[in-house]
Amino acid sequence: MGEESLRKRKGEVNGKEDGQSIQSHELQTMNLQKQANLFLFPLQRAGICMIVGTIIGSGIFISPKSVLANVEAVGPCLIIWAACGVLATLGALCFAELGTTITKSGGEYPYLMEAFGPIPAFLFSWTSLLVTKPSSFAIICLSFAEYASAPFYPGCDPPQAVIKCLAAAAIVVITIVNSLSVKLGSYLQNFLTAAKMIIVTIIIVSGIVLLAQGKTENFKDSFKDSKISVSSVSLAFYNGLWAYDGWNQLNYITEELKNPYRNLPLSIIIGIPLVTVCYVLINISYFTVMTSTELLQSQAVAVTFGDRVLYPASWIVPLFVAFSTIGSANGTCFTAGRLVYVAGREGHMLKVLSYISVKRLTPAPAIIFYGAIAIIYIIPGDINTLINYFSFAVWIFYGLTVMALIVMRFTRKELRRPIRIPIIIPVTVTLISILLVFAPIISAPELAYLYCVLFILSGLIVFVLFVHFKFDWPQKISKPITMHLQMLLEVVPAEEVTE
8 A cells, every 4th residue: 555545544534634643653554454454353263153153043943934834744844954954055065165266255246256247246245235134134133033022922922113123222232242343243153152052952952852752743644735836845945045044154254264275164064064953953843842733823933842841941942042043143244244345345335334443453334334224124024025035136146156156167267276066066056046046936926026136137227327437426425425434433444455
């Protein structure tokens, strides 16, 4: 970074004009910016915790009803849960090759940029920043609010106003924690991951004990009266895959991993199969105490399970489920802020979103932006509807990203690939992604899917006007805003990582 540029940027933050003061501040700023490239402490040991902690959240406590409602039988339900885990593992292996070939943070964004250029990458960041990531954050916090408030309203659903206010409060707290300290955010993630594994273990062990006692009547004729169609299976997969969402989260912080060539695939190979086994066993545990009809009628599946199995200690279930969902929301916020940061660094979002806190070395503007958008989604939020359209949008880009791996095998042969998976895996994942995207549109078309596609394509207009042509008037408006936000948040640009 040039001397003149450093003078100007540091002057914007501190407003100091004295030459000697600026010169001393330049040295401090250069040091801070070097540290800012690694604004997260090493995640060498936390990779598995990040995957498990982010995946196991609200999904396993919300989705069982929706998966069962679509296939209407125990057997197909359990098969879909296992199949979703296999698909998530295959997708994560594709992302492991991408993440170790292109070691940049930001998840799908840098891969789409390398393979297809700026337009698909921008459309991904446009959709992710304004739809998929904030809606995911909102869904998780709404789920937290439902379970946290359930014990105070026995026998009935909690009021929507209470749920939404509690969800908004959760978003604010998580946003503040991750803006103030990356170490605090990661320590919180590790603690909440341990807490959620406690409740997962309680449910699984209870189910195994009940099975050993002969509670198997709900598994007889497990395929009877099942409803199998392309549409029903696709929607069941949407809800099951929502519970597995987070399998690609380490790719958002690749730059910050120590030895990503080893730790990224190792975390995936251990973390996702572990989650899959847990999910299948948890669903088996649910069915040991509830029939299909009872599970569908349950207000909160895990709470009903706790009431029937744990008796006086049933209060443990909603408490630890709340920990679990907060942990998932924290992990999502922890990684999604990096996408905003990378998109801002590439000039595809407001530049201030790529700035780093001088004092705390966190991407504070990106995290605050992400939390603010998530709160907006809470206002009209309906969990099941949000999940369906979230899954539809996100699998468009999952499929496109895995296709990028196939394309770069032929167009970027010179790239070093520390991990090279068999080509049949990305081809399979791409075909399944296409099926998941088009199946519900063809078998049960709804206007909402069209609206989702139109919103994604509307990003083309934004790209042409503000990124490609770079009109002067938006920059004239954003420049004073950026300057004031710099002074308010005490943030500076971070130098790009030298590859």
